[in-house]
Amino acid sequence: MLGTLTRYLRFMGYDTTSANGLVEGDPKEDAILLEIAKQEHRLLLTKDAELARRGNTGALLIRSDDVMDQVQQLIDLHRVKRRLTMSRCSLCNTELREANTCEIADAAYAPKDWRNHTFFWCRQCQKLYWNGSHGKQLEERVERGLRE
Ligand SMILES: [Zn+2]
Numbered sequence: 819m820l821g822t823l824t825r826y827l828r829f830m831g832y833d834t835t836s837a838n839g840l841v842e843g844d845p846k847e848d849a850i851l852l853e854i855a856k857q858e859h860r861l862l863l864t865k866d867a868e869l870a871r872r873g874n875t876g877a878l879l880i881r882s883d884d885v886m887d888q889v890q891q892l893i894d895l896h897r898v899k900r901r902l903t904m905s906r907c908s909l910c911n912t913e914l915r916e917a918n919t920c921e922i923a924d925a926a927y928a929p930k931d932w933r934n935h936t937f938f939w940c941r942q943c944q945k946l947y948w949n950g951s952h953g954k955q956l957e958e959r960v961e962r963g964l965r966e
Pocket residue numbers: 907908909910911912940941942943944945
């Protein structure tokens with residue numbers, strides 16, 4: 819339900835997992851979700867008012883359907899800071915490390931002007947990231963809170 823927000827939070831460097839695969843609105847699955855969040859010391863973000871109520875202080879009801887409003891809600895509540903980091907893979911949440919020259923050279927999609935970039939690598943996805951790799955527009959949206 820909050821897949822886009824999940825990716826944005828990872829762009830912002832936050833350790834974010836997603837409950838994809840669990841059935842929405844199923845009380846048994848809701849209980850599992852709350853238990854996982856509690857055990858992993860995670861704040862549960864949801865658009866389901868009933869689930870948010872059951873989660874009490876461990877859950878947060880996300881009000882808007884617009885991802886920039888969702889990010890703004892978390893900023894207003896002092897849960898996140900508006901920033902963009904290259905510390906996590908936006909696809910799988912794995913922590914990135916600096917890429918080595920072989921990894922950069924093997925990625926056909928990498929920019930050719932190496933000196934102007936810092937490169938990072940996701941071991942899990944075998945994917946190369948660099949400042950600008952998410953696209954200038956997206957980076958500006960996250961950093962300045964721009965709407966589409
Ligand atoms: Zn990854």
